[in-house]
Amino acid sequence: MEVRRWGCVIEAIIDIVLLTFLVIVGVAILLVRNLLAVTMLTGIYSLLVATLFVLLDAVDVALTEAAVGAGLLVILMLATIALTTQKEKVHAARQNAVALVVVVVTGAALIYGTLDIPPFGDPNAPAHVHLSPRFTQESPEEIGIPNMVTSVLATYRGIDTLGEAVVIFAAAVGVLLVLGTGRVRRRRDTEEHEDEARERS
Amino acid sequence: MEWLGLYNYWVVVVLMMIGFYIVIAQGNLIKKLVGLNIFQTSVFIFFISLAHLEGGTAPIAIEGVTAYSNPLPHVLILTAIVVGVALTAMGLALVVRVQEAYGSIEEDEIHKQDDLH
Numbered sequence: 001m002e003v004r005r006w007g008c009v010i011e012a013i014i015d016i017v018l019l020t021f022l023v024i025v026g027v028a029i030l031l032v033r034n035l036l037a038v039t040m041l042t043g044i045y046s047l048l049v050a051t052l053f054v055l056l057d058a059v060d061v062a063l064t065e066a067a068v069g070a071g072l073l074v075i076l077m078l079a080t081i082a083l084t085t086q087k088e089k090v091h092a093a094r095q096n097a098v099a100l101v102v103v104v105v106t107g108a109a110l111i112y113g114t115l116d117i118p119p120f121g122d123p124n125a126p127a128h129v130h131l132s133p134r135f136t137q138e139s140p141e142e143i144g145i146p147n148m149v150t151s152v153l154a155t156y157r158g159i160d161t162l163g164e165a166v167v168i169f170a171a172a173v174g175v176l177l178v179l180g181t182g183r184v185r186r187r188r189d190t191e192e193h194e195d196e197a198r199e200r201s
Numbered sequence: 202m203e204w205l206g207l208y209n210y211w212v213v214v215v216l217m218m219i220g221f222y223i224v225i226a227q228g229n230l231i232k233k234l235v236g237l238n239i240f241q242t243s244v245f246i247f248f249i250s251l252a253h254l255e256g257g258t259a260p261i262a263i264e265g266v267t268a269y270s271n272p273l274p275h276v277l278i279l280t281a282i283v284v285g286v287a288l289t290a291m292g293l294a295l296v297v298r299v300q301e302a303y304g305s306i307e308e309d310e311i312h313k314q315d316d317l318h
Binding site for chain 2: 004008015016019020022023026027029030035038042045046049052053056057058059060061064065068069072073076077079080081083084085088089096099100102103104106107110111114115117119120121122123125127128131132135136137139140146147148149152153157160161164167168170171172174175178179
């Protein structure tokens with residue numbers, strides 16, 4: 001029992017350290033003006049979030065976050081920076097003061113809201129007494145897969161996953177359309193320029 | 202240790218507000234998307250924190266274990282992460298197009314060019 005209690009304390013310490021790191025990286029992202037550095041910090045941020053998910057027993061989510069957030073997202077951002085610019089310009093402070101007030105007021109309201117949430121890890125929280133027992137106790141036999149996240153994802157919430165696939169397809173089509181038209185128009189422009197140059201000569 | 206029970210949620214609020222501030226106060230479009238990303242990641246942490254069960258284990262069936270984290274928020278966030286990246290990719294593609302059309306990705310410079318025409 002003693003060992004178990006110490007395990008909980010160590011978990012809590014790691015939890016606090018990771019969350020504090022997250023806030024530090026978040027503030028760094030806010031302050032840094034070089035977009036390449038911001039991209040690297042985003043990668044670190046995603047990796048910290050993935051580590052936190054492992055600690056909170058969400059291993060599938062951690063895998064996805066590490067692959068997609070720390071991997072794919074950083075590559076996409078690097079590609080965008082390569083096509084645009086690396087330096088961010090500094091803005092007037094007047095507009096920022098209003099934003100700061102809005103953010104502080106919203107944050108205070110949300111902090112006030114958290115006071116009603118059941119404590120972290122509480123076994124009697126509504127999240128653990130309603131649907132969770134149904135999935136954790138019956139899904140391994142009902143579906144035949146030990147990993148409950150997979151069985152919920154693919155069966156109980158299968159339509160949701162289909163919707164996710166539709167969103168990814170739509171986003172892929174959107175990206176190709178947005179970037180593709182520019183390329184076609186540029187080619188047309190250069191062809192017109194070449195025609196004009198030919199006519200002039 | 203009582204105050205520790207809400208520490209996760211407070212950090213979630215702080216991260217969410219950092220993301221919110223970046224979105225509304227900073228003019229660079231790439232930075233705005235990063236802010237949006239921080240905002241949505243804070244929601245992910247909120248859901249996963251709610252799913253955590255003291256003394257529970259990861260929701261993979263093991264002989265003799267009865268206490269598991271709630272798998273449902275995990276599934277929701279799994280979907281949300283992938284959808285979030287799809288949307289960020291779409292946003293970054295639009296940023297590239299804005300750069301092509303205006304020669305800048307700073308919000309105020311784009312507004313200035315719009316006012317001229």
